[in-house]
């Protein structure tokens with residue numbers, strides 16, 4: 001396996017203002033994120049709502065600028081492409097390789113464009129093909145996700161949620177990408193549809209030779225599709241381990257509570273339940289010093305209020321993928 | 331009576347308003363930042379001024395020796411100087427809310443240029459709003475022009491407008507003996523109501539999905 005993408009010390013701050021004369025506040029949405037994505041694997045990024053999953057996905061794909069750190073893409077041909085250092089024009093060719101699937105299947109499809117044009121848009125922008133060839137490519141990609149050829153002239157509102165999400169997937173795949181970031185790709189769907197779309201994503205992965213970064217707040221879905229789990233809390237990565245290992249033996253107290261809140265690990269039988277942990281998530285602009293989790297951790301001790309546990313790498317899983325785990329003093 | 335219909339004046343005013351409104355509002359909403367803040371302050375300033383005294387002042391400042399036609403265009407210009415603010419606000423608001431829509435992000439991630447995003451992805455989805463705002467601005471213009479002319483500060487006879495016609499109806503005794511002098515007022519009401527319905531209809535036609 002070769003490394004496809006590496007995220008190095010990535011941080012993202014937002015400055016927000018609550019009123020005209022209120023002071024600027026800094027929200028640390030991402031703090032010093034490190035992770036690597038191997039070609040062909042499916043890492044999942046999990047955590048409660050507001051922990052920065054979407055922000056991480058958007059910073060990786062450069063939909064918004066990051067504040068510090070680098071995102072480096074390693075294309076097959078060799079050479080490192082530092083995505084975070086590229087301007088709009090320079091990054092355009094790489095937009096063919098790295099694509100995104102959005103959470104909300106309604107708002108991610110332009111209501112004023114026909115499905116054909118929505119899926120054809122990336123091909124037209126990158127001038128990949130035109131005319132007959134473009135038509136064939138769009139129709140065959142839509143067919144692969146289960147949208148029949150006679151429906152391509154309709155507008156998105158004529159489709160169900162699951163079908164719209166399939167159209168979004170077709171738009172992501174029509175450029176034959178290498179890496180697809182799926183941000184809560186099934187969270188907005190009914191449970192029965194979720195399973196179908198997850199299966200579709202699995203099939204397409206094999207067919208197109210894809211690598212997914214799967215973002216979700218739903219550990220059940222993650223268990224189903226991911227082979228590695230990156231747990232985030234308040235903009236920090238707190239644990240990063242192969243799925244089997246993480247579900248068998250969570251190392252971080254936060255992962256532990258996330259798993260405790262999980263009733264059945266079968267996505268086809270679970271409602272799209274949110275992970276719940278006791279206590280309130282602290283406000284980002286007012287983040288606790290020390291370990292970010294200490295306000296809610298049942299093992300918290302004095303030391304946790306001033307120091308943050310470092311992550312360390314261990315080799316543990318059957319497939320010899322390294323895990324990054326917190327070095328704990330408990 | 332039909333000659334009293336001053337819609338062209340209002341249309342010219344709305345066209346000017348549309349031009350300023352879309353350019354300034356669009357720029358403001360798409361790029362945001364300090365330019366947006368500055369534009370918004372200017373708009374708030376203009377809109378916080380009481381309009382009737384402002385119009386009266388501007389209209390009174392017009393040279394007396396101007397021809398009727400010159401006055402007419404000057405009035406139109408004055409009306410649109412204020413009218414663009416509302417349209418700019420509408421356009422800016424749409425740009426602001428569309429800018430963060432997933433389908434705009436999707437277009438950005440498709441690699442589309444700003445120009446393509448604005449013209450192909452954003453404008454079509456708020457065309458209906460512009461049409462509605464523009465048709466709804468026409469009645470406002472007609473009303474403003476009627477009010478000014480009625481007060482004797484806008485268009486003056488011999489230019490015929492509903493405002494100047496209604497001037498004759500200022501006197502209660504004249505009114506009592508010739509109620510037909512109120513007919514121009516009725517016309518104003520009818521035209522404005524029709525334009526409002528027309529605006530609603532156009533909006534529905536331009537936006538079949540009723541977003």
Ligand SMILES: Nc1ncnc2c1ncn2[C@@H]1O[C@H](COP(=O)(O)OP(=O)(O)O)[C@@H](O)[C@H]1O
Nearest residue numbers: 014016029048049050051052053054055056284
């Ligand atoms: N554009 C923005 N401006 C200010 N704060 C933001 C912005 N986008 C996200 N945030 C904040 O960053 C944090 C992480 O958000 P997000 O990445 O959407 O979380 P998640 O996807 O895990 O639910 C949240 O607290 C959110 O309020």
Ligand code: SF4
Nearest residue numbers: 291294297299300304
């Ligand atoms: S460092 Fe302390 S507070 Fe943080 S997770 Fe570990 S035990 Fe809990």
Ligand SMILES: [Mg+2]
Nearest residue numbers: 053054055184
């Ligand atoms: Mg999110």
